[in-house]
Amino acid sequence: MATQRNGIDDDRPGTDEDGVSLTAQEASEVDEKRPTSVQVLHETVRLEGESELARPASALLWSALAAGLTMGFSMLARALMFAHFGHTPAGWLLAGIGYSVGFLIVILARQQLFTENTLTAVLPLMTHPRLKTLGRLLRLWGLVLLGNLVGAALFAWGLRHLDGLETATHEALLSIGRHLIDLTSWQVFSRAMIAGWLIATLVWLIPGAETARVTMIVVITSLIGLGGFAHIVSGSAEVLYVVFSGGASFTEFAMRFALPTLAGNVVGGSLIFALISHAQVRGDRSH
Structure with missing residues (x-):
């Protein structure tokens, strides 16, 4: 048998x-x-989510702040690649790979990134739907998102006022941020939904990746950069650089980028990937 x-x-x-x-x-x-x-895989990610939900608020905030600052390096590495290799056929590809730098550091350093928690912290709620768990989820999301955005803003502000930044790099940073602002809200939402889906996929695959973990992170996050998909943290750093340069207002940042991106990341990570993955496991257990 x-x-x-x-x-x-x-x-x-x-x-x-x-x-x-x-x-x-x-x-x-x-x-x-x-x-x-x-x-x-489901149980590994769910237990990780349970652990995150139980962390003290101060630990979440500091870790999220560190992640927001770190994600600024995705913006910077991408702009550097554009500035130095944008005129070459491989320039766009190198910029996409550069975009993975911040994600690579954040994930390997186990810092709190909001889009990871659209999967990990949601599975405990889907497994045991309770108001208490929902409250813990909203607390986690609020703290991590706040820390991430503050960190991204600090990085963008510091980079804008950094003496010695090359003109070509500055122009590349402005071009990247303006591209996001020039999109319609629906375009931003659609691109953010795909980004949320890809990050949730990455979180789901990492426990079984073993020695291929770094390669997997680079491949999936580079795809986000290459596709111009909107990510609430790295994208906020890019758009806020334009704001601190006087090219846009905070209202434009919030209404034209942040809100539709946040909604898209949550829909892609939680309502699509997490729900389907959880339903698959429930379906297996029912037989």
Whole structure:
């Protein structure tokens, strides 16, 4: 009779009459080479979310502030690539790769990034829907978003007033930020929804990535940069650089970028990816 390991039917040779006879060591190697089951991924991400929901407010704020500051390096690296390689055929590709710098640091350093929590912190609520859990989720989202935006704003302000910034880099920073402001609210929302979906996908895949973790982060976040998809934290740094340069107002930042981007990131990460992933696991457990 077949047994189950990690939520997957185990047809391991020796336990099924149709299998091939293997030694205990060979059978163990078969188990090690099997991909992580969706149930294991779900539980890993859910437990991570439970841990984040229980963290003190001060710890969340400081970690979120650090993440917001760090995400500024995605903006800076992208602009540097545009400034130095924008005239080459590979310029756009290099700029996309540069965009991954901030994400790489934030994720590996385990700093609090709002778009990660649109998946991790939502799964506990979907698993056990309670008003108390909803309150903890909203508390987490509010604290992390505040810290991220303050950090992004500080980075953008500091970079704008940094002496010695090359003219080409300054112009690239302005061009990137103005592009986001020039989009319609629906365009921003649509692009933000895709970005939220991609970040949630990344968070879901990381537990099973093992040695490919860095490559996975670079590939997925570079795709966000290459596609011009809107991310509430890195995008805020880009648009606020324009604001601090006098090219836009805070009202334009809030109404034309921040609000539609925030809504899109939440819809893509929570209402689409998290809901579908959770429904998949519930469907498996019902059989």
